[in-house]
Amino acid sequence: MPISQNTTESTPDEMITLDSIDNSTHFHEKLAKPVYIDGAWILPFVQGGKGVGATNGINAGAWAAENAAGTIAAIGAAIGYDENGRELSYTYAGRSRHKRHEEMIALSIQGCILQCHTAYKIAAGKGRIRINFLKMAGGAMRIMRGMLVGTRLPGGSNMIDAVTMGAGLPTEEDAQICADEGVFLDPIISSTMAMKVLLKRTFRKWSGRYDEVIGAVVYEDPWLAGGHNGITSRENPNEPKDPYERVKALRVIMNDNGMENVAIIMAGGVWYLRDWQSWLDNAEIGPIAFQIGTRDLLTRESPVVDEWKHLLLSMKKGDVALNKFSPTGFYSSAHYNGMIRELFERSARQVDFVSEPDDNMSERVDGPGVPARGYWVNMQDRKKIDGWIGEGFNTPLRTPDDTLVFVNPDKAREIKSHKTECVGCLVTCNLSAWSQNPEVKYTTGRLPDPRLHCIRKGLLGAIKGNDLDNQLIFAGHNAYIAGEDPFYRAENGNVFIPTVKQFIARLMTGD
Numbered sequence: 001m002p003i004s005q006n007t008t009e010s011t012p013d014e015m016i017t018l019d020s021i022d023n024s025t026h027f028h029e030k031l032a033k034p035v036y037i038d039g040a041w042i043l044p045f046v047q048g049g050k051g052v053g054a055t056n057g058i059n060a061g062a063w064a065a066e067n068a069a070g071t072i073a074a075i076g077a078a079i080g081y082d083e084n085g086r087e088l089s090y091t092y093a094g095r096s097r098h099k100r101h102e103e104m105i106a107l108s109i110q111g112c113i114l115q116c117h118t119a120y121k122i123a124a125g126k127g128r129i130r131i132n133f134l135k136m137a138g139g140a141m142r143i144m145r146g147m148l149v150g151t152r153l154p155g156g157s158n159m160i161d162a163v164t165m166g167a168g169l170p171t172e173e174d175a176q177i178c179a180d181e182g183v184f185l186d187p188i189i190s191s192t193m194a195m196k197v198l199l200k201r202t203f204r205k206w207s208g209r210y211d212e213v214i215g216a217v218v219y220e221d222p223w224l225a226g227g228h229n230g231i232t233s234r235e236n237p238n239e240p241k242d243p244y245e246r247v248k249a250l251r252v253i254m255n256d257n258g259m260e261n262v263a264i265i266m267a268g269g270v271w272y273l274r275d276w277q278s279w280l281d282n283a284e285i286g287p288i289a290f291q292i293g294t295r296d297l298l299t300r301e302s303p304v305v306d307e308w309k310h311l312l313l314s315m316k317k318g319d320v321a322l323n324k325f326s327p328t329g330f331y332s333s334a335h336y337n338g339m340i341r342e343l344f345e346r347s348a349r350q351v352d353f354v355s356e357p358d359d360n361m362s363e364r365v366d367g368p369g370v371p372a373r374g375y376w377v378n379m380q381d382r383k384k385i386d387g388w389i390g391e392g393f394n395t396p397l398r399t400p401d402d403t404l405v406f407v408n409p410d411k412a413r414e415i416k417s418h419k420t421e422c423v424g425c426l427v428t429c430n431l432s433a434w435s436q437n438p439e440v441k442y443t444t445g446r447l448p449d450p451r452l453h454c455i456r457k458g459l460l461g462a463i464k465g466n467d468l469d470n471q472l473i474f475a476g477h478n479a480y481i482a483g484e485d486p487f488y489r490a491e492n493g494n495v496f497i498p499t500v501k502q503f504i505a506r507l508m509t510g511d
């Protein structure tokens with residue numbers, strides 16, 4: 001189906017009763033009530049930052065222009081566009097990972113500055129502009145420091161109102177850099193435990209005046225949000241917990257520490273605002289806004305290709321899989337496509353092994369890349385391996401957990417290329433064993449884990465839009481609602497993709 005250029009909104013054809021008019025009037029008034037975020041009173045809608053490149057200066061600026069909060073993704077920010085409006089790729093000349101890591105940092109700073117200038121211009125002084133960093137991203141602090149210098153404004157302010165930081169907790173140094181540049185630092189957390197650590201460690205210096213440095217706290221539901229998920233080792237990935245109770249507990253901690261006026265931004269699973277009515281004007285929750293990640297991909301300003309938008313509109317419940325294939329070590333949520341299926345299947349072709357045979361592990365495994373003394377497995381696994389070899393998965397690769405996974409030769413070559421082409425995009429990478437720490441000679445010293453994906457290639461492939469079935473399509477678990485939502489159906493049966501302006505007007509209705 002083509003994407004309609006029709007700019008008129010489709011209207012819901014629901015029956016309106018007298019009761020619902022009364023209730024909904026209150027609800028709409030509450031929803032339109034501004035909330036204080038990052039130093040300004042704005043609408044309670046926040047764009048979820050989406051790397052790499054799925055939020056940028058254009059769509060973040062459009063959110064801000066509607067008096068909401070837009071969020072640029074810092075990591076891999078585009079340094080320019082080709083004649084078709086597609087992002088220019090970063091190119092690397094360095095022959096070592098370390099040299100490429102340095103190039104990546106310089107390019108990211110350049111890209112962030114470009115995207116911030118764009119957003120600042122589009123916002124024209126309205127709303128808030130934020131920029132999102134992953135603490136686990138390689139060189140995050142240096143990129144943040146470099147870009148904030150490049151976005152300074154005369155008089156000590158900045159084009160950017162806040163840095164948001166997730167996938168790891170910001171350090172005191174991160175907070176100090178933001179404070180020095182006159183920018184808020186909004187942590188993204190998924191538990192009260194994380195808030196306690198932040199107060200004790202990162203924001204210790206600001207005790208009693210946290211609101212000088214924290215413009216809002218993002219609570220990201222670790223069971224529902226798209227992208228990386230903060231499920232801790234104490235939590236069960238298969239047992240989602242009620243966000244209301246968790247945010248209520250977070251509010252208690254924040255209030256106990258003098259943060260009554262600091263807003264919480266609820267992220268993860270937010271689609272229709274009408275589902276969150278009971279959170280508004282609620283003393284247990286306090287000042288609240290809503291962050292929208294997946295749904296925001298469905299705007300005209302969103303740079304993702306039409307195929308990605310169509311894909312979202314075709315998703316069914318259960319099409320998004322929580323998985324542990326990110327080389328960061330975090331859980332993450334992505335479309336269960338060919339790439340994720342292959343990773344699950346690869347991990348299933350896995351057996352324990354030893355390097356010296358014993359009574360139990362008495363069966364020798366040979367194959368490409370196997371050391372002379374061989375790998376030894378038990379009889380039962382030997383039979384499974386024979387089956388896999390029969391299907392072409394004849395290459396055993398060692399994992400850091402003393403297991404072997406079996407892949408075909410092409411996949412083995414691809415996995416090897418992730419290491420040779422690594423640009424050090426993370427602080428430490430479990431796939432390539434890269435570490436950004438020179439003291440350990442840029443390596444974690446651990447065995448590379450062949451069960452993981454290359455996050456840089458997967459996300460770049462997604463934003464470039466080639467063969468989406470084999471790219472990393474981060475998505476929230478409520479993505480399936482897109483296809484059921486009448487907003488995205490034009491009257492002529494085509495798909496309707498709104499502008500950010502139309503989208504935010506729609507959010508205001510509660511739908």
Ligand SMILES: Cc1cc2nc3c(=O)[nH]c(=O)nc-3n(C[C@H](O)[C@H](O)[C@H](O)COP(=O)(O)O)c2cc1C
Pocket residue numbers: 047048049050051052054073132133134165166167188220224225226227228267268269270291292293294295473474475476477478
């Ligand atoms: C494609 C995609 C990429 C994302 N990338 C990032 C990111 O780089 N940094 C981040 O903090 N969150 C990232 N997120 C999470 C969003 O910012 C947001 O918090 C989340 O999507 C909210 O849940 P929802 O998808 O249910 O709306 C990403 C989400 C998606 C769907």
